[in-house]
Each structure stands twice: as structure tokens, then as C-alpha cells.
Amino acid sequence: MRYVQKVNTPQFFIDDTTELTQWDEYYANKKRNLKDYILKEEQSYLCIYCESKISNISSHLEHIKPKHLDISNLTFNYHNIVVSCDGTCHNNDADNTKYHCGHRKDRVDTAFEETKFLNPVAVLKIREYFKYNFDDFLITPSEKGIEKAQYMIDTLYLNDGGLPKAREKALEIFINKMKKISDIKIRKEKMKQVLNNENIAFISFLKFKYSTA
Numbered sequence: 001m002r003y004v005q006k007v008n009t010p011q012f013f014i015d016d017t018t019e020l021t022q023w024d025e026y027y028a029n030k031k032r033n034l035k036d037y038i039l040k041e042e043q044s045y046l047c048i049y050c051e052s053k054i055s056n057i058s059s060h061l062e063h064i065k066p067k068h069l070d071i072s073n074l075t076f077n078y079h080n081i082v083v084s085c086d087g088t089c090h091n092n093d094a095d096n097t098k099y100h101c102g103h104r105k106d107r108v109d110t111a112f113e114e115t116k117f118l119n120p121v122a123v124l125k126i127r128e129y130f131k132y133n134f135d136d137f138l139i140t141p142s143e144k145g146i147e148k149a150q151y152m153i154d155t156l157y158l159n160d161g162g163l164p165k166a167r168e169k170a171l172e173i174f175i176n177k178m179k180k181i182s183d184i185k186i187r188k189e190k191m192k193q194v195l196n197n198e199n200i201a202f203i204s205f206l207k208f209k210y211s212t213a
């Protein structure tokens with residue numbers, strides 16, 4: 001999981017929502033514009049939680065702090081709104097189960113514990129709370145804050161569905177791409193550049209791999 005910096009609330013969002021009180025009154029076509037904006041401006045088309053590559057279609061607007069906890073203050077608070085995958089991104093075609101991320105988290109809304117929740121738009125060093133295994137590709141807590149990291153992994157089900165396999169695949173793709181550069185010096189530069197761009201799937205996992213290599 002990585003820190004994502006929110007930009008200032010865009011004027012179009014203020015205009016579109018200023019007279020609304022309920023999320024359901026916010027029209028579907030306008031929600032799509034907001035999703036596009038956040039994905040492009042803030043998230044590089046990666047899920048806020050699992051870092052799968054997502055599009056406008058395979059994702060949803062996610063209230064980090066569940067809006068039912070304080071409808072009037074949280075529903076249209078731009079800094080509480082991010083884009084999450086639907087938890088189905090690595091499923092087989094026929095399988096619509098929402099295995100992880102925002103929709104899965106919503107099921108445990110009543111148990112949302114703000115003091116344990118590592119908010120990706122607020123915790124600058126969120127990446128340091130997690131490490132990864134390279135035999136089973138699971139995400140696990142680092143020493144930084146085991147209780148919080150474990151709470152996030154459990155609440156968002158970050159080892160469920162096809163996520164471990166997808167991490168493995170992302171590494172494979174990355175390695176194969178880099179192998180094509182025969183000059184070692186150029187390859188190293190390119191690796192650094194790609195990892196610094198922060199816009200490929202499972203970027204935190206890849207960065208962890210190469211920071212500890």
C-alpha cells in the first residue's frame with residue numbers, strides 16, 4: 001500500500017454536489033467523471049488498496065471512512081473519497097465474488113476502527129508498515145506497527161482472491177521487461193526510473209523486492 005496525495009477539491013465536484021445530501025443523488029455519469037479524475041490525477045490507475053491496475057469500469061468510488069458514520073461530513077468530503085478496485089480483478093470470468101478491497105471492507109463497516117486504519121491519503125510512510133514474502137507472495141506486517149498493518153490486511157483481505165498470484169505475475173513481467181535491456185548500466189537506470197514512476201501494478205511490492213535485493 002502506498003501514500004497517495006489528494007489534490008485540492010476540484011471545482012466540478014463542488015458544483016456537482018453542492019445541493020446534494022445523499023450519495024445516491026449523485027448521478028452515475030458524474031460519478032464516472034470523478035473516478036476518471038482521481039484515477040488520472042492521483043492514483044495512476046492503481047487501486048488505492050491492493051495496487052491492481054484498474055480502469056473506470058473495474059472500480060468504484062470508495063469512502064475511506066464509511067459515510068454512514070457521519071453522513072453530513074463524510075459523504076461529499078473529497079479528501080475522504082478514493083478509487084478502489086471491485087475486488088474481482090483477478091477472478092475467472094464467471095466468478096463475480098468480491099474478494100478484497102473496498103467492497104469487502106464495506107461488509108465490516110460497523111467494525112471500522114479509525115485508530116487502527118492506516119489511511120493511504122494521510123499516512124505518509126504507510127509503505128513501511130508492510131513487507132512481502134517471495135515464496136507465497138503474501139503481504140505481511142513489518143515491525144513498524146504490526147497491529148495496524150494486520151488490521152489492514154484482514155479488513156481489506158489483501159491476501160485473498162488472486163492477489164498473491166497477481167503479485168507474482170507482476171514481478172515476472174517486470175523482470176522479463178528489464179531482461180530485454182542487455183546493457184547492465186542502462187538496465188539499472190531503467191529499473192530505477194520505472195520504479196520511481198509509481199504507476200505500474202503492485203508498485204509497493206516491486207519496490208520492496210528491489211529495495212531488499
Ligand SMILES: [Zn+2]
Pocket residue numbers: 047048049050051052084085086087100101102
Ligand atoms: Zn484493490
